[in-house]
Amino acid sequence: MHSKVVIIGSGPAAHTAAVYLSRAELKPVLYEGMLANGIAAGGQLTTTTDVENYPGFPGGIGGSELMDAMRAQSERFGTKIISETIEKVDLSSRPFKLWPEYTDEPVTASAIIIATGASARRLHLPGEAKYWQNGISACAVCDGAVPIFRQKPLVVIGGGDSAAEEAMFLAKYGSHVTVLVRGAKLRASKTMAKRLLAHPKVTVRYNTVATEVTGEPEDRGLMTGLRLRDVVSGAEEDMRANGLFYAVGHDPATAMFKGVVDMDAESYIVTKPGTSYTNVEGVFAAGDVQDKRYRQAITSAGSGCIAALEAEKFLAEAEDEDVEDGMEGENQAAKGAGGEEYRSNPLL
Numbered sequence: 001m002h003s004k005v006v007i008i009g010s011g012p013a014a015h016t017a018a019v020y021l022s023r024a025e026l027k028p029v030l031y032e033g034m035l036a037n038g039i040a041a042g043g044q045l046t047t048t049t050d051v052e053n054y055p056g057f058p059g060g061i062g063g064s065e066l067m068d069a070m071r072a073q074s075e076r077f078g079t080k081i082i083s084e085t086i087e088k089v090d091l092s093s094r095p096f097k098l099w100p101e102y103t104d105e106p107v108t109a110s111a112i113i114i115a116t117g118a119s120a121r122r123l124h125l126p127g128e129a130k131y132w133q134n135g136i137s138a139c140a141v142c143d144g145a146v147p148i149f150r151q152k153p154l155v156v157i158g159g160g161d162s163a164a165e166e167a168m169f170l171a172k173y174g175s176h177v178t179v180l181v182r183g184a185k186l187r188a189s190k191t192m193a194k195r196l197l198a199h200p201k202v203t204v205r206y207n208t209v210a211t212e213v214t215g216e217p218e219d220r221g222l223m224t225g226l227r228l229r230d231v232v233s234g235a236e237e238d239m240r241a242n243g244l245f246y247a248v249g250h251d252p253a254t255a256m257f258k259g260v261v262d263m264d265a266e267s268y269i270v271t272k273p274g275t276s277y278t279n280v281e282g283v284f285a286a287g288d289v290q291d292k293r294y295r296q297a298i299t300s301a302g303s304g305c306i307a308a309l310e311a312e313k314f315l316a317e318a319e320d321e322d323v324e325d326g327m328e329g330e331n332q333a334a335k336g337a338g339g340e341e342y343r344s345n346p347l348l
């Protein structure tokens with residue numbers, strides 16, 4: 001099967017790209033994954049309850065409900081959604097080849113949008129599964145303003161820039177924020193560390209790890225505390241805390257692109273600033289897979305739009321070249337089986 005454009009992923013970036021490309025009549029095919037990267041189709045938002053910062057929903061909206069709506073919108077304009085995970089790609093020549101899981105025969109595409117996202121690292125502490133989203137979060141910007149954290153003692157785990165940023169952000173809402181650092185010093189940049197240490201509502205505890213999350217015993221009970229251990233002395237103590245925020249990093253889902261698509265030291269795809277262009281012509285990246293800074297649904301959706309417009313421009317130019325070359329070469333495939341025309345976005 002050949003498609004003009006294949007989207008890999010199913011979060012806000014993938015579905016925004018799908019809406020734009022299907023409305024441009026490019027008949028995108030979207031592989032939404034089958035528990036790809038350990039997350040259900042729909043991406044990270046399917047692991048949360050209320051999303052309160054996505055514009056258009058003044059009363060908030062459930063994470064899964066929002067993703068269901070995005071999926072329905074992609075389908076409405078003709079996106080073909082396939083519930084399979086792409087396992088392997090060959091980007092060495094066009095058309096690109098992609099292998100869905102459990103298949104030997106590749107599908108091909110003239111352009112690819114990588115929107116495979118990332119997953120927040122967890123510590124898998126005892127009590128974590130019970131209090132996840134009932135006090136435990138991996139995103140201060142997403143969840144910090146929720147009423148259960150207001151004027152309550154909060155804890156951030158991590159010693160890097162993200163931990164510092166999250167702690168200072170949370171200090172707006174909580175009564176106090178304790179940052180637990182496993183080692184003897186912060187890994188955050190000097191400026192960030194200085195600001196954090198000077199913050200009147202933040203305490204940094206070094207050589208300290210959390211060993212258990214405790215809380216209300218009932219079904220949807222909230223967390224109320226943490227068990228801590230001093231890694232030097234081995235001393236243990238209980239601490240009151242109504243919120244626990246992990247800032248221990250994210251893992252972008254990029255393994256199958258290693259060595260071909262340029263990545264940074266943390267395996268995030270590198271895109272040309274302000275665009276979705278990767279180092280491989282015809283391969284675009286959008287969403288958290290290429291963004292380790294903002295990591296929000298709305299920024300992912302925005303970059304999905306950029307990727308769609310840039311893929312559309314790329315396909316239109318490939319078609320122009322084919323016309324000039326008398327329709328020779330593989331890009332003929334970009335015209336689709338029926339040889340139908342499509343219109344480039346007039347803005348680009």
Ligand SMILES: Cc1cc2nc3c(=O)[nH]c(=O)nc-3n(C[C@H](O)[C@H](O)[C@H](O)COP(=O)(O)OP(=O)(O)OC[C@H]3O[C@@H](n4cnc5c(N)ncnc54)[C@H](O)[C@@H]3O)c2cc1C
Nearest residue numbers: 009010011012013033043044086117142287288295296297
């Ligand atoms: C608990 C939690 C709460 C959050 N709350 C908010 C919030 O309130 N507001 C906000 O703006 N942001 C929030 N975020 C962040 C937000 O979810 C992400 O920024 C956003 O989902 C990233 O979107 P994305 O399009 O990059 O893809 P993701 O949401 O990361 O999804 C990508 C998906 O693509 C699929 N996939 C991966 N690999 C493959 C493959 N090989 N083949 C096929 N499919 C594949 C998987 O299903 C994967 O999960 C939250 C995140 C978490 C973890």
